[in-house]
Amino acid sequence: MKIDQASAVVTGGASGLGLATAKRLLADGASVVIVDLPTSAGEAVAKEIGAVFAPADVTDPGAVEGALDAAELAGPIRVLVHCAGRGGTVRLVGRDGSPGDLELYETLVRINLVGTFNVLRLAAARMARNEPLDGERGVCVLTASVAAWEGQIGQIPYASAKAGVVGMTLVAARDLASRLIRVATIAPGIFDTPILDRFSDEIKQGLARSVPHPARLGRPDEFARLAAHIVDNPMINGETIRLDGAVRMQPR
Numbered sequence: 001m002k003i004d005q006a007s008a009v010v011t012g013g014a015s016g017l018g019l020a021t022a023k024r025l026l027a028d029g030a031s032v033v034i035v036d037l038p039t040s041a042g043e044a045v046a047k048e049i050g051a052v053f054a055p056a057d058v059t060d061p062g063a064v065e066g067a068l069d070a071a072e073l074a075g076p077i078r079v080l081v082h083c084a085g086r087g088g089t090v091r092l093v094g095r096d097g098s099p100g101d102l103e104l105y106e107t108l109v110r111i112n113l114v115g116t117f118n119v120l121r122l123a124a125a126r127m128a129r130n131e132p133l134d135g136e137r138g139v140c141v142l143t144a145s146v147a148a149w150e151g152q153i154g155q156i157p158y159a160s161a162k163a164g165v166v167g168m169t170l171v172a173a174r175d176l177a178s179r180l181i182r183v184a185t186i187a188p189g190i191f192d193t194p195i196l197d198r199f200s201d202e203i204k205q206g207l208a209r210s211v212p213h214p215a216r217l218g219r220p221d222e223f224a225r226l227a228a229h230i231v232d233n234p235m236i237n238g239e240t241i242r243l244d245g246a247v248r249m250q251p252r
Contacts, residue, residue: 001078001079001133001134001136001138001139001182001231001232001234002133002134002232003025003028003029003030003079003228003231003232004028004029004030005029005078005133006025006030006031006075006077006078006079006231007030007031007033007071007072007074007075007076007077007078007079008022008025008030008031008032008033008071008077008078008079008080008081009032009033009035009067009068009071009077009079009080009081009123010022010025010032010033010034010035010080010081010083011035011036011058011080011081011082011083011084011119012035012036012082012083012084012085012143013032013034013035013036013042013045013046013051013083014034014036014037014040014041014042014045014053015036015040015041015045015193015194016083016191016193016194016195016220017083017143017188017191017193017220017223017224018034018036018081018083018084019034019045019049019220020219020220020221020223020224021081021083021220021223021224021227021228022034022049022051023049023221023224024221024224024225024227024228025079025081025224025227025228025231026049026050026051028228030079031052031071031074031075032051032052033051033052033053033054033067033070033071033074034046034051034052034053034054035054035055035056035058035064035067035084035119036053036055036056036084037055037056037057038055038056040055042055043055052070052071052074054066054067054070054071055067057115058082058084058111058115058116058118058119059110059111059114059115059118060118061118061122064118064119064122065122068122068123068126072126076126076127076129076130076131077123077126077127077130077138078127078130078133078136078137078138078139079138079139079141079231080119080120080123080127080138080139080140080141081141081143081227082116082119082120082140082141082142082143083143084111084115084119085111085112085115085116085143085161086108086111086112087108087155087158087195088104088107088108088157088158089154089155090104090105090108090154090156090157091153091154091156092156100156104157105156105157105160107157108157108158108161109157109160109161109164111161112157112158112161112162112164112165113160113161113162113164113165113168116142116161116164116165116168117168120140120142120168120172120183123138123140124138124140124172124176124179124181126138127140127179127181128176128179128181132180134234135180135234136180136181136182136234137179137180137181138180138181138182139181139182139183139184139230139231140172140176140181140182140183140184141184141185141186141227141230141231142165142168142169142183142184142185142186143165143185143186143187143188144162144163144165144166144169144185144186144187144240145158145159145162145187145188146187146188146189146242146244146247146248146249147159147162147249148162148163148165148166148187148240149163150248150249150250151163151249152249152250152251152252153251153252154252162187165185166185166187166240168185169183169184169185169238169239169240170238170239172238173237173238174238177237182230182234182236182237182238183237183238184230184236184237184238184239184240184241185239185240185241186223186226186227186230186240186241186243187240187241187242187243187244188218188223188243188244189211189218189242189243189244189245189247189249190207190208190210190211190217190218190244190247191217191218191219191220191222191223192204192217192218192219192220193220196217204217210247210250211244211245211246211247212245212246212247213245213246214245215245216245218243218244218245222243223243226241226243
């Protein structure tokens with residue numbers, strides 16, 4: 001898929017991996033719509049980098065449809081990079097012996113897994129109406145995490161949801177193959193994004209040292225470069241690619 005001929009939607013595009021991806025796609029010639037929460041810095045960020053901002057909660061079908069409408073003003077949607085998500089801690093048994101927080105578990109799974117399905121289904125429906133370009137109608141890049149395989153203690157909702165995204169990938173690719181739409185997923189390891197801002201430099205350095213090679217935190221543009229390559233390479237389909245420097249997360 002030629003990125004310079006694409007209208008692209010990047011969810012979670014106001015910061016971190018999504019922002020780096022939006023910048024990369026813009027540099028490669030795509031028209032980009034950033035989708036993020038109304039409370040995010042999305043409007044200011046989009047203005048700064050030359051994108052369009054469409055506020056939406058990824059679990060809200062109507063809001064996502066509105067964002068896709070905005071993207072189609074620049075041309076048929078051919079690229080989706082879905083980075084939106086959030087973390088949170090749930091233990092099965094609390095310090096006081098009480099059962100884990102079911103409401104928070106459901107919230108996190110809804111954002112990270114149901115939100116992925118919602119955006120994917122709505123974007124794919126738009127892409128399916130496109131005229132084929134070089135044998136393709138569209139490309140969808142999803143975001144999982146190494147937590148899908150090695151979730152740490154307290155990550156049970158996040159790990160559950162990201163494992164669901166991994167499980168979704170091949171099935172979605174098979175489902176959309178007849179529509180000439182590809183689906184692939186990136187599973188990043190430990191990346192230097194705003195999610196880590198709550199940690200001290202000492203903790204960040206320890207996380208960096210846990211990565212075998214390169215022994216540092218991942219850079220958001222390295223995620224963006226892989227996302228752009230997936231879009232460009234027509235043989236990448238139905239695959240989840242770990243982007244983690246060979247790290248394997250410990251229990252805590």
